[in-house]
Amino acid sequence: MTLVLALVALALVLPWGAAAAARRLAALLPPREACAALTGAALLLAGGTVAALIGLFHVPFLAALEQVPLPRAAAEWPATVPVAAAAGAALALQTVLVVRRWHEHRSVLARAWSATGDAVPDGDLLVVPGPDPQAFALPGWRGRSGRIVVTTGMIRALDPAEREVLFGHERAHLAGRHHLLSVTAYLAAAVHPALRSLRPALDLHLERWADETAASSVGNRRLAATAIARAALAAASTGQPGKGHGPLRSVGSGPVPQRVEALLRPAPVRPRARGAQAAAVGLATAVAVSAVLALGLAYGLHEYVEFTARALLSG
Amino acid sequence: MGDTHGERRPAGELEAGVLAALWAAGRPLTPGRVQEALGGALARTTVTTILTRLYEKGTVSRERSGRGFAYLPTEDASGLTARRMHAELAKDEDRGAVLSRFVSQLGDEDERLLRSLLDGDGRPS
Numbered sequence: 001m002t003l004v005l006a007l008v009a010l011a012l013v014l015p016w017g018a019a020a021a022a023r024r025l026a027a028l029l030p031p032r033e034a035c036a037a038l039t040g041a042a043l044l045l046a047g048g049t050v051a052a053l054i055g056l057f058h059v060p061f062l063a064a065l066e067q068v069p070l071p072r073a074a075a076e077w078p079a080t081v082p083v084a085a086a087a088g089a090a091l092a093l094q095t096v097l098v099v100r101r102w103h104e105h106r107s108v109l110a111r112a113w114s115a116t117g118d119a120v121p122d123g124d125l126l127v128v129p130g131p132d133p134q135a136f137a138l139p140g141w142r143g144r145s146g147r148i149v150v151t152t153g154m155i156r157a158l159d160p161a162e163r164e165v166l167f168g169h170e171r172a173h174l175a176g177r178h179h180l181l182s183v184t185a186y187l188a189a190a191v192h193p194a195l196r197s198l199r200p201a202l203d204l205h206l207e208r209w210a211d212e213t214a215a216s217s218v219g220n221r222r223l224a225a226t227a228i229a230r231a232a233l234a235a236a237s238t239g240q241p242g243k244g245h246g247p248l249r250s251v252g253s254g255p256v257p258q259r260v261e262a263l264l265r266p267a268p269v270r271p272r273a274r275g276a277q278a279a280a281v282g283l284a285t286a287v288a289v290s291a292v293l294a295l296g297l298a299y300g301l302h303e304y305v306e307f308t309a310r311a312l313l314s315g
Numbered sequence: 316m317g318d319t320h321g322e323r324r325p326a327g328e329l330e331a332g333v334l335a336a337l338w339a340a341g342r343p344l345t346p347g348r349v350q351e352a353l354g355g356a357l358a359r360t361t362v363t364t365i366l367t368r369l370y371e372k373g374t375v376s377r378e379r380s381g382r383g384f385a386y387l388p389t390e391d392a393s394g395l396t397a398r399r400m401h402a403e404l405a406k407d408e409d410r411g412a413v414l415s416r417f418v419s420q421l422g423d424e425d426e427r428l429l430r431s432l433l434d435g436d437g438r439p440s
Contacts, residue, residue, distance in 0.1 A: 112414060115399035125331035127338050128400045129390055135417040148331065149400065154417070155338050160353050163335050166417055167328065173415055182415065206415065229429045232418035236426055254422040260432050 001077035001308065005059070008301045009083070011052040011294035015045040015194040018290040023201045025283035028276055030268040031208035038202040039181045041287045042188035042195050048294030049192045050094070055298030056087035059305050066309035076312060097190035105183050113141045116149075124148055124171065133157045133234040135166055137173035146174035157234035161218065162227035168214030169228075176213075178206045204255045211259050212267065225263035232256040326365070329357065333365045334374060334388060343378055343385035 022041035026034035059080050063073040074081045116126060116138070126138070126147045133154040140146040148170040158166060173179070182202065189196040215224035262268070271277050336352040337344055344352065346363040353362070366386050369375045377384040421429070 108414070112400075115402070124327050125334055127334065127388065136414045138414060149414075150335070152338050152341075155335050156341075160332065160336060160339075160356070163339075164332060167331050167335075169417060171328070178415065203415070207419075210415075226433065228418060229433050232421055233426065233429060235418050236421045254425045255419055256421060257425050257428040257432060260429060264432065 002079040004301060004304050005056060005079050005083050008052055008055055008297045011290075011297045012049060012192075014290040014294060015049060015192045018045050018287045019194045019197050021283045021286045022198060025280055025287065026201055026205055028271050028280045028283070030270060031205045031212055033270065034205040035178075035181055035202060035209055037284065037287075038198050038205060039184050042185045042198050042202075044287065044291035045195055045294075046188035046191040048291035050091070051298040052294045053087045053091050053094075055301045057084050057091060059301070060084050062302065062305045063309050066306060066313070068309045068312060072312075077308075094191050098187050101187055101190055102183075105186070109139065109141055112138055113144070116147070124174075125150065125167070127152060127155065133231060135170065135231070137170040137179075139174065139177070139179045148174070154231065154234070158227060158230060161223055162230060164218050165214045165224045165227035166231065168217040169210040169224075171217075172210035172213035173206070176209065178210070182206060204258065207255060207259055208262060211263055215263055215267075221263050221267070225260045228256065228263070229260045326368070329361065330365055330369060330374075332356075333362060334369060337375060337386055337388045343380065343387040345380055345383055345385045349386070 018041065022038055022045075025041075026038050029037060059077075060070055060073055063077075063080070064070060068076075070081075124145070124147055126149045128134075128149060128151045130151045131153040132151055135148065135150040135154045138147040138149050148167055150166070150170075154166070155163065182199075185195070185199050185202045189199055211224060211228065214227075215221045218224060271280050332353060333349055336349050340348070340352060346359060346366055349366065350357060350359050350362045357365075366375065366377075366384075370377055370386065373389060375386045376389050377386045379385075
């Protein structure tokens with residue numbers, strides 16, 4: 001039994017490898033497909049993790065159901081109870097984290113919307129007077145459609161054509177409901193620490209997706225690149241360095257130069273070369289297999305416990 | 316005829332461009348001035364229609380200017396929206412999953428990198 005439990009527990013290690021594979025896969029794909037791959041991987045691997053934990057947690061209860069009382073199960077299979085306790089604790093922690101993160105998400109959205117006030121007229125642009133060049137997409141909320149929030153500082157930092165890039169970018173976020181993908185990865189990261197590494201990757205690819213949509217809506221990749229670079233430089237020159245940048249602040253080459261560079265290159269396409277296609281399929285398979293394996297191991301454990309319990313009673 | 320790329324887009328998108336031009340100017344603009352500010356991307360009549368619609372919604376105010384009107388974006392009287400929104404933006408929590416900013420913070424090397432990318436791009440080829 002200990003060996004079988006260890007085998008199922010091994011499924012909890014898989015997401016580390018699978019998350020790395022998912023990031024490699026995303027790097028091979030155009031932004032939209034990359035976002036789908038990363039979000040899908042986050043969901044699958046979180047699901048596999050929960051399945052494996054439930055499998056480990058339910059062994060003593062299943063044994064009791066099969067008429068093997070807890071003291072006997074603990075005596076026959078010494079690893080069962082401590083492993084079930086650890087798995088139960090992990091599941092409880094995950095539940096608390098997921099619920100808390102979901103509430104946090106809703107409350108940020110609620111507060112941002114209440115900050116816009118009720119007097120905001122219709123239309124997709126909300127201008128906030130203020131010198132700090134900032135802009136973001138405010139997702140739809142309770143039947144109100146999403147807004148582009150932009151400061152006058154940002155409006156004045158860009159020329160009219162560049163502003164259309166900004167609007168096209170934020171509209172792409174709103175139309176694609178990108179915040180739902182982002183929050184999915186955020187919640188999945190609460191289930192398994194290995195999935196945290198998917199978030200910065202997904203955030204970058206979501207920005208790239210919106211950049212590409214904006215570039216094709218203005219019909220000019222170089223204009224899109226310039227607009228993003230100019231906005232970032234304007235924001236950097238008026239920002240207060242050292243004032244809480246959050247964990248995503250990067251030293252070295254951050255997401256903005258990568259986005260600008262990508263726009264200065266030709267539009268991304270799906271891998272065409274045989275080698276790249278094979279690599280993409282291989283990586284996708286690796287991610288899917290590790291999620292399915294976790295599920296399969298959990299199911300196998302269930303069957304194994306039933307079988308051993310019956311054998312124990314008849315033997 | 317005269318149906319430029321811009322005018323086939325939804326009305327809401329055109330409104331955003333016009334409204335942004337008014338905010339960028341920071342002074343009342345006539346429809347002709349707005350059209351100029353937008354680099355002639357929209358027909359004058361389209362600009363006038365959009366400005367009238369924005370005025371009816373209360374998004375902009377207007378004043379007499381010669382034979383027509385000059386338009387000015389309205390701020391809510393107390394600037395309450397602005398203050399509330401700035402307070403939200405100043406908060407340090409992880410908003411990444413909710414509000415995605417157009418541009419994230421730049422790292423130490425990024426500024427230099429961006430400038431060199433743009434310079435490289437501007438070079439005649």
